């Protein structure tokens with residue numbers, strides 16, 4: 164578990180930038196169009212924040228990533244940015260929104276991004292939408308639609324369709340096993356008095 168956490172933290176630093184007032188010095192070219200300190204200190208309009216997300220998506224195509232960029236802002240100021248690095252990092256979860264969420268949470272030192280909004284160059288896929296709910300972001304602004312993404316080969320509509328189906332009818336087979344053994348961790352959590360609820 165420790166190793167896994169370490170890897171995730173390292174990936175965040177490479178695929179996304181946050182950290183108010185400082186920039187990543189990573190050699191990864193995906194960070195070249197990350198928000199500058201000046202940009203992060205400026206209060207921006209909705210249009211300017213979305214323009215930044217779109218600019219990130221364009222630059223990411225040139226930098227070997229998918230055509231997706233995202234910005235997380237609070238009170239009009241950029242907290243963090245993210246771009247899609249799925250193929251560049253061999254990380255299927257490295258979507259722009261997830262990358263931006265990781266960077267913003269790291270920058271703010273909290274898992275709760277209430278009070279923040281996300282500007283994404285494309286309508287979130289089910290994974291990112293789920294992450295946005297978990298992060299408790301206040302609002303999602305998107306530019307390209309999921310139908311626009313589908314038209315260029317990024318079709319996540321099948322996942323939306325799958326989620327609407329009963330578990331037994333999904334193409335991804337899943338089965339319950341060892342529930343009694345697994346429930347012990349839940350009992351431990353329930354009884355723990357000093358837990359951080361989320």
Ligand SMILES: [Zn+2]
Pocket residue numbers: 258259260287288289290291292
């Ligand atoms: Zn996504």
